Amino acid sequence: MNRRTTNWAGNIGFTAERLHHPSTVAELQAVIARAERARALGSGHSFNAVADTPGALVSLAHLPRTMELDTAAGTVQAGAGVRYAELAQWLHERGRSLHNLGSLPHISVAGSCATATHGSGDANGSLATAVEGLELVTAEGDLVALSRAEHGTDFDGMVVALGALGVVTSMTLRTAPTFDVAQRVYDDLPLEALEDGFDAITGAAYSVSLFTAWREPVIDQVWVKHRVGDTLHEDAASGFFGARPADGPRHPVPGMAAQHCTEQLGAAGPWSERLPHFRPGSPPSSAGAELQAEYLLPRHAAVAALRALEPLRERIARVVQINEIRTVAADEQWLSPSYRQDTAAFHFTLVPDTAAVLPVLELIEERLAPFGAVPHWGKLFTVPPAALRERYSRLPDFAALARRFDPAGKFANAFLREHVLGDG
Structure with missing residues (x-):
């Protein structure tokens, strides 16, 4: 039985057989490689079963909280367990900014982007629109790098991905001068x-x-x-x-x-x-x-x-x-x-x-x-799932992308199969 049984609000009890806390990316890769089913848990600030799995539930909170600024490219690479509060303060101290933040800055970078979490403003896209690259652990335990520069328009299916492609270990975000x-x-x-x-x-x-x-x-x-x-x-x-x-x-x-x-x-x-x-x-x-x-x-x-x-x-x-x-x-x-x-x-x-x-x-x-x-x-x-799927014109493209990354459905759970992938 996992030690963390509920989400942040306490309305969801996770069914995972164990909650893992890898402290390195290598440990995370090993957990994913041997798991039959797996899902990543961010800051637990989801209110439905999107993060649930009967297999290995993996917390990213103990991974290195790395933040690296590329001044030439104007980007920052942040570890998946980093929360927006610490990243925002770190960036401001270095004269940089993100285009927006959610109303609650305590949420994780990777989890927020994966679910299209947003802030406010007519001209401000969701938090995921700042993402230029990411690294994730695939179903086989491999660490792969994905980027807009390499994958073009397909990259638009890889950021708001609900954990269906793998476990994100870091994200590279576009920055601007502080304000x-x-x-x-x-x-x-x-x-x-x-x-x-x-x-x-x-x-x-x-x-x-x-x-x-x-x-x-x-x-x-x-x-x-x-x-x-x-x-x-x-x-x-x-x-x-x-x-x-x-x-x-x-x-x-x-x-x-x-x-x-x-x-x-x-x-x-x-x-x-x-x-x-x-x-x-x-x-x-x-x-x-x-x-x-x-x-x-x-x-x-x-x-x-x-x-x-x-x-x-x-x-x-x-x-x-x-x-x-x-x-x-x-x-x-x-x-x-x-x-x-x-x-x-x-x-x-x-x-x-x-x-x-x-x-x-x-x-x-x-x-x-x-x-x-x-x-x-x-x-x-x-x-209803059928009504929801009708409102997303790119769901078939995303389902195909998910099958390409995870053909055996290691990262698919009941929520994804029912609402997104269409095979529930």
Whole structure:
């Protein structure tokens, strides 16, 4: 029996016969080579069984936490166990940056990219869009290097891969010069403002997040992350499209203290300490006492989707802690929910009660289905596999890629066979 039986939230119990903690890549290769079935476990921040396996579950947390900057190429190679918080701080200290970070910087680089995890911003692609190369251990235990330069457009099927190709040991990410960000929070954005100018609101700064708890017909908070030196909406200092400036620091979840949140009130600071919602050096206040679901749909349909959810307001309010609405730029990643379309992401932080949450998710999915909404690969959802596969045009290409890398299906699990590979 493995020593770690659950994911971060505690809603998934892993079925693996053993949890392995290799401390070197060579040890990892040996574990994979002799395993009949295997899966990698990142920071455990998935809320479904995407990481589960009845075989060898492998934690990458004890692998060397390497970070190597190639100044000539403008890239950084980071070990798969490295988390975004430490990588971001390390890069900033060396005058470099990544284009974006997730709201929670405590998650691992490899796991986040493998599931198309994202931050926010009209012009900002998911975290995986920064990946230029990776190394992984294949089913035979071989260590192979993959890169955009060598594999061309096929590389777009190799990053958001859900662990189906092998166990990633490192990723090479594109970087840029470091930059500063000022963060402001605004209260009570009228819904009419979204009706009149959703694109103007989400495009007003480098990153904009809208939060609602569905208690009232209003956006409770707007988090505006403004890149210092860029033009900001002209009323941002005194108001934001009808929302008023917060009179103090805020936590996204109503009633929670803000000490774990990144600095607000317009104080400028490095990207590494402003793009996340939570401070890299401390855990979020929820500390795992939550479930999460997220659905991504075409950005132009965001307001219509909000209208479609309005009849569910009371049902949603009973189970949601907070709903965050963000935007993500289009990309070319085959399994990305933002494949060739700018998207709006509806992220739900929910009470830790699966029995109460799942029926509400079914209703949300029914309302969002006409907009072609797809769930985040690492969150809770009930979308039928057949419907999900219809919404990803490159799934056949990815399935072929997975068979090429792993013909015996060592890295395939029930989740992948059912939802992705189509042979469940």
